[in-house]
Amino acid sequence: MDKIECSNPNCYSLNPETNRFCQVCSAPLESVFLWVTGEPLVGAQFERLYQERYSLRGPNLLLDLQPGRQPLSAEGIPAEAQPYLRLFPMRLHLPQIHAVMPVGGQPRLVLTQVPLLPEEYGTSTPRWKPVQLLGKGWGEATGFRQLSWLWQIARLWPLLSYQQVAGSLLQPQLLRVEGPVFRLRELVNDGGQATLVQLGELFSRLVPTTQPVVRGLMERLCEAMSQQQITSAEELLQRVDQGMDEFRHTWNGQVNVVALTDPGPTRRRNEDACYPSPQQGLRPTGTDGLPFAIVCDGIGGHEGGDMASNLAIETVSQQLNPRVLAKVDTKVVTEELATIVCNANDRITQVNNQQQRQERQRMGTTLTMTLLRDYEVFLANVGDSRIYWITRYGCYQVTTDDDVASREVRLGYNLYPQALKQPAAGALVQALGINASSLLHPTVQRFPLDEDSVFLLCSDGLSDNNLVDHYWHLEILPILNGDVDLATANQRLIDLANQKNGHDNVTVVLVHYQVAPAKTVAGNGRPEPAVLPEEPTTKGRRGQIPATQGRRGQIPPIPPPVPPSRPSTPVKSNPRPKSLPLPLALGGLAAGLVTLGAGGWLWWQETNQRDNPLYLSTVINPAPPAFQPALVLSEFKGYVNTLAINPQGDQLAIGSEDGSISLWQLPGGQPQRFLRRTGVSVMGVTFIRNGQQIASFDRSNLELWGVNDGRRLGQLVGPKGVVTAMATNTSGRFLAVGDANGALYLWDLDTAAATPSFRQELPELGKIDALAVSPDGTLLAAASQSQQVVELWDVPSRTRKYTLTRKDFRHGMWSVSFRPDGQVLAGGGGDGKVSLWNVNTGAWLKTLKAPGIVYSLGFSPDNALLFTGTGTTSPDSPVITLWNPAKGTALQTLKNHQEAVKALAIAPKGRLLVSGGLDNQAIIWQAPE
Structure with a gap:
């Protein structure tokens, strides 16, 4: 095992490569993997210095054993390096050149920040590399994400075409995705021959696995490219933008912002400024407003830097009108942000001129800002203050410094690590207040969002010495996991900057964007139900901004397998048949063998059926x-969103997106009381303790309520992450909860213990979206919309009993339910399939095909019927279906809901059913006794 040198320049001690932190100074250890372009390195000769510095881990993979030191690099820049250098601002999508290595006397590019697949790591195992091939990830992605990836490719196309490397986008093995971000493994020269016709043909192969909600658009785009009806990337971008714009008005999310600034341990004056100000926190915007944040860093050495930064904040915050920008085209937003930044420059320049400031006396400032609107974020920057985009998949610097080092790289003169060694590397080439706006070129970018994200805006007091790259997974990732609140994380980053850097003022603004439940709009204009439950607002010392809504697509349903036909019953033959000709006699013998085999098959089938828990409903065969x-x-x-009937069958609880929790009398439906009337969207309600209490959860709290008096009894403490699913057994004795981190909790409410009696971490599931508790409370089933499995756990022994799955699952599991006798488990998928499993053996029993996403399901109290509530973009899919699960047949279809059926509850006697939907209503259904 190799030793990795600590990157701390005051330490440089050697550590086992398996260590995450330096054993001497406790600094995070880097595992920097480098990809060498060209032929495999196995058996190749390279100089001894390189052999000592870099450990060969795969055919083209090296591990840097001294990641904190200047890279070893040969003199000169080969021609194949130019596209990487000139495309330096696109490093969100492209790897970067780390060095040039002489291999066999020939220069080879050594790339860093390469999106590698697990199998490309050779003998090493990456700690954090959730990378997929685009082709593989495509079928698993939502419709919006599929459009987002295509949008990113269309954005890259003209830039790569100009450098004659657009052919890289036509090679499937190079196309990678890291969650929401599209990336390339490397660039290949195409001689300028790549065309949009070829791109259309490539994406036409992905049409069969494109989600139905956007498949029609994808087909039209591919055909238009192939037929040369779309002849430019700009036109393709416009068409994709139009497709994404259909998602806009139903997007749902929330944004929290906190800001702090500190003069640092060595400066007497703070030349940084930010919006929102730390003193006033975040002022809530109206429903038409948009959240935005700004960081400015007065230029060091320029007199009046603090005045310049505050003038910039004041100008931008006064001139930026979120209510107007919420209603205009994206191109107008981009142009308006550039104009406002130039106006701030004009104001500072005007003060400089009025005060007759010359050359180094002129005050100036950097500026970086974010504006969030619906499913997209706009970024603007001038200078070297930075914006980082952090998701659960990685940390990406999405702005490019306006300094000498970056300019050298963009012009193709130098590699970035070498450019940083120049004496004037950090000198700014543009900032606000120094020159006229005609000479200013602010960078404005836009990215689609469908992933929980943190945008970190900071001055160089934090970003210097790569602190963000080294510490993001320790200090910022916990925000996304729900382990730390925004204000605490912000203060820790300030403290980190002062401790590790400490040479400058430091300002940090954290913008936390959370995806929440959403309806979507299909081509026919009908809303489509949400895919993700709402997640809680991270609570901190600052305010919060209501934000926007989003949607997900679906995948094409696959028909269930056709069951074998039942053989006919054998017929007795004449005991003394007439003699038959030989051919007829042989035919008779064959018929006899078939009859005998059929009889044996029937006997085996009957015997097997008696061991099948579905046999019960076959015997009952109810009308x-x-x-x-x-x-x-x-x-x-x-x-x-959610409803429940108490064990006695005489009360109904309903939780709604409007924040209300209400109680109703059954069977008549008379209103009783509201436990609460407004608030955050209620995602789950259930009766507990034999109907005496109600448990509910929303994006922020897991609460308990008294049924008789409607009082709030307090919060249930336990889950560390955001609660995303909840379930109880029939009597309400056992309460189970799942959170966004993949953790399960279960309480035995008959005991006085306030802590869960069962807890299990399932990070492989990710966010828990569906739970079911067996009638006796000994089994717990958990599922996720992002995974194709149901985890079945034995609660008393705390062991996994079964992992249930089917090869044809293609869009995750959305709902699970135990049959009242505890013998059968049903799981509903995003592709409309309902799978039934034998709880005792884990064997798959049968698959039913429902018309849309199976949001909810449940069995009748007599175990004989199954109810499913579904919905998609199809006008025929928002239905409730009654099934005979043994025969796999639909017995009745209820179609009164206009939108997706989100929740179902069956009364104990089985003759009363309540359904709730995305059409803002609940329906009480009755059947005669």
Whole structure:
């Protein structure tokens, strides 16, 4: 095992490569993997210095054993390096040149920040590399994300074409995705021959796995490119933008912002400024407003830097009108941000001129800002203050410093590590207040968002010495995991900058964007139900901004397998048949063998059926109840997200997107009381303790309520992450909760213990979206919309009993339910499939095909029927279906909901059903006794 040198320049001690922190100074250890372009290195000769510095880990992979030191690099810059250098500002999508290595006397590019697949790491195992090939990730992605990836490729196309490397986008093995971000493994020269026709042909191969909500658009785009009806990347971008714009008005999310600034341990004056100011926190915007944040760093050595930074903040915050920008085209937003930045420059320049400041006396400032609107973020920057985009998949610097080092790279004169060695490397080439706006070129970017994200805006007091790259997973990733609040994380970053750097003022603004439940719009204009439950607002010392809404696509349904036909019953033959000709006699013998085999098959089938827990419903074979709508409850201002019926069958609890939790009398549907009328969207309600109490959860809290008096009894403490799913057993004795981090919790409410009696971490599932507790509380089933499995856990022994899955699952599991006798588990998928499993053996029993995403399901109390609530963009999909699960047949379809059926509850006697949907209403259904 090799030793890795600590990157701390005051330490440089050697550590085992398996260590995450230096054993001497406790600094984070870097595992810097480098990709060498060209032929495999196995058996190749390279100089001894390189052999001592870099450890060969794969055919083209090296591990840097001294990541904190200047890279070893040969003199000169080969021609194949030019596209990487000139495309330096696009490093969100492209790897960067670390060095040039002489291999066999020929220069080879050594790349860093390369999106590598697990199999490309050779003998090493990466700590944090969730990378997929685009082709593999495509079928698993939502419709919006598929459009987002295409949008990013269209944005790259003209830039790569100009450098004659657009052919890189036509090689499937080079196309990678890291969550929401599209990336390339390396660039290849195409001689300028790549065309949009070829791009259209490439993406046409992905059409079969494109989500239905955007498949029609994808087909039209591919055909238009192939037929040369789309002849420019700009036109392709416009068409993709139009497709994404259909998602806009139903997007749902939330944004929190906190800001801090500090003069640092060595400066007497703070020349930094930020918006929102740390003193006033974040002032809530209205529903038409947009959240924005700004960081400015007065230029060091320029008199009046603090005045310049504050003038810039004042100008931008006064002239930027979020209410107007919320309603205009994206191109207008981009142009308006550039204009406002130039106006701030004019104001500072005017003061400089009025005060007759010359040359180094002129005050100036950097500026970087973010503006979030619906599913997109706009970024603007001038100078060297930075913006980092952090998701669970990685940390990306999305701004490029306006300094000498970056300019040298963009012009193709130098590699970035070498450019940083120049004496004037950090000198700014543009800033606000120094020159006229006609000479100013602010950079304004836009990115689609469909992933929980943190945008870190900071001055160089934090970003110097690569502190963000070294510490993001320790200080910022916990925000996304729900382990630290925004204000605490911000203060820790300030402290880190003062401790590790300490040479300058430091300002940090954290913008936390959270994806929340959303409806989507299909081509017919009908809303489509949400994919992700809402997540909680991170609570800190600052305010919060309401933000926007989002949607997800679906995948094409696959028909269930056709069951084998049942053989006919054998017929007795005449005991003394007439003699037959030989051919007929042989035919008779064959028929007899077939009859005998059929009889044996029937005997085996009957025996096997008696061991099949679905056999019970075959024997009962009930006449289906004829459910009819008895009452519609439409007093809700938002979706009916969740509902529950108490064990006695005489009370109904409803939780709505409008924040209300209400109680109703059954069977008549008379209103009883509201436990609360407004607040954050309620995502789950359930009766507990034999109907005496109610548990509920929203994006912020897991609360308990008294049923008789409607009082709030307090919060249930336990989950560290955001609660995303909840379930109880029939009596309400056992309460299970799942969170966004993949953790399960279960309480035995008959005990006085306040802590969960069962807890299990399932990080491989990610966010828990569906839970079910067996009737006796001994089994817990958990599922996720992002995974194709159901985890079945034995609670008393704390062991995994089964991992249940099917090869044809293609869009995750959305709902799970135990049959009342605990013998069968049902799981509903995003592709409409409902799979039934034998709880005792883990064997798959049958698959039903419902018309859309299976949001909810449940069995009748007599174990004989299964109810599913579904919905998609199809007008025929928002239905409730009653199934005979043993036969796999639909017995009745209820179609009164206009939008997706989000929740179902069946009364104990099985003759009363309540459904809730995205059409803001609940329906009580009754069947005659």
